[in-house]
Amino acid sequence: MDLTHETLVEASKTWGLFYLIAFSFCVLVYTFWPANRKRFDRAKKGIFDEDDEPWT
Amino acid sequence: MGQLTTREQELAAGMLVALAVIGIAMAAAGRSDPLGIHGAIVFLYSAALLIFIISRSFGPEPDPSRISRYYDDPIKVGVAFTLFWAIFGMFFGVWAAAQLAWPSLNFDTAWASFGRIRPAHTTGVIFGFGGNALISTSFHVVQRTSRARLADQISPWFVLFGYNLFCILAVTGYFIGVTQSKEYAEAEWYADIWLVVVWVTYFLLYIRTLARRREPHIYVANWYYMAFIVVVAILHIINNLTIPVSLGHAKSYTIWAGVQDSMVQWWYGHNAVAFFLTAGFLAMLYYYLPKRAERPIFSYRLSILSFWGITFFYMWAGSHHLHYTALPHWVQNLGMTFSVMLLVPSWASAGNALLTLNGAWHKVRDDATLRFIMMAAFFYGLSTFEGSFLAVRPVNSLSHYTDWTVGHVHAGALGWVAFITYGSLYTLVPAIWKRERMYSAALVEVHFWLAFAGTLIYVFAMWNSGIIQGLMWRTYTDDGTLAYSFVDSLLAMYPYYIARAFGGLLFLIGAVVATYNIWMTVREVPVTSGERKDDLPLAGPFPEGAATGPAE
Incomplete structure (x- = not known):
């Protein structure tokens, strides 16, 4: 099969769409996965710790 | 050092x-x-x-206990570079604006002609001011959120001084006529190769510091900084694939031909806006806004969703710069569609920032630094809405090539980028110099109102002038000929050009006030905790994980 302009157009109009939908789905699952809630809450509040030194 | x-x-x-x-x-x-x-x-x-x-080199060896502290020296130098480039870039901006109103201000010299000082302005503010602010704050944020010191002591300096050498080569080149004729990528091939070396070092330093982190989760601001570093590397390399005339000449020719070159250039150009002027500054927003407001971000999950939205939508939006050109129609449609979709993650970020402040409005009223950050979020929301709107093809037929585009860019660059930068600097400077406060809260207040007034004057002048231009260019007489000549439209612009230069001047004065205030903070304001003990003897075991390795 020749790799022409039409091939690229078709690939981007079909597979490009599916890949973005699949990707959005993965992001949504990661964001709302219940087990992640704890680490997100920790990250949200963790920046307020006042000790201005690296942890060892 | x-x-x-x-x-x-x-x-x-x-x-x-x-x-x-x-x-x-x-x-x-x-x-x-x-x-x-x-x-x-x-x-x-x-x-x-x-x-x-x-x-x-004849001084004493450094204190071994430095390894148990954050490495802030490069950040301090980076702040100085940021402030210098702000004044330099904004001065050239005011000068270029004044030349449009009074063309004789080029003094009949080649180096000061509009075509040369205009890229000196854009490079000075975007790469000089913005880039140094991004590098400095990223070094600060990555260390604090990872609870780890920078991975080594050489590469931060290499990144900082190497990057500024790139900026110097770029700007001095314009004055002597060097340009690739690509907007925001004017520097020639040798400077571009140098920037690749610097940028790869920056990437490795950042990822190695993240690898040393003591926090299991990487805080979202670092995601934005990483997106900024990775994508700018990709954009820069692909858009600057050129072949020099010879190794002894500054001139080079791009490998891209015809409309592909335009597409690559605006894929680069728009993603420079997205990943240089947005992603990295959103990283500042997600760290310095909660810190300054002393309130956690409204929704951490929303910040993750908008991160991936921005990362994956922006990549496709560049073709909206090429509406009504030889670019295939479907590619124009693609860029237009993604530009409109971008409003969702953009407003998610702006909304997340403003909702974080909900319940802390009294702090916004009292604290000019927090007000800088709040206004930045507001202008971010405003200019992303405007950007999506202007990307729609029929709207673009009115706005393209007019001052409306310039107004839009400056709503983003002054209102969003510069406001968030100064809000971050006023938070960062007392923190890394360990000062109790800024030298003068009143001067921060003065800066805020100068910057705010300057931005409003600038943006309103350009909106008016742009829409008038666009309408004059498309007004036909009954005979089907153009009603106005180009010179007619130029004369109509005159008052707006003066107003624009005045708005820019106010903004520049604000930048000078900020520099004075930061200088005096470092010099005059007492240190919060005890002085560093730099006179300890040399010998001493390095703690585990101490970084003494060479730079890559």
């Missing part, structure tokens, strides 16, 4: 000698070509740094 060990000083000196040799080789190969002048600049720059390193 007082914390460098003898071995690190030797390594730095070796790298500077190598760079000086490259400078001499460029000067020899280039001779009277601009490449030769740039060779001399590279040589002088590395020689000056070398003399500085040697003059410091």
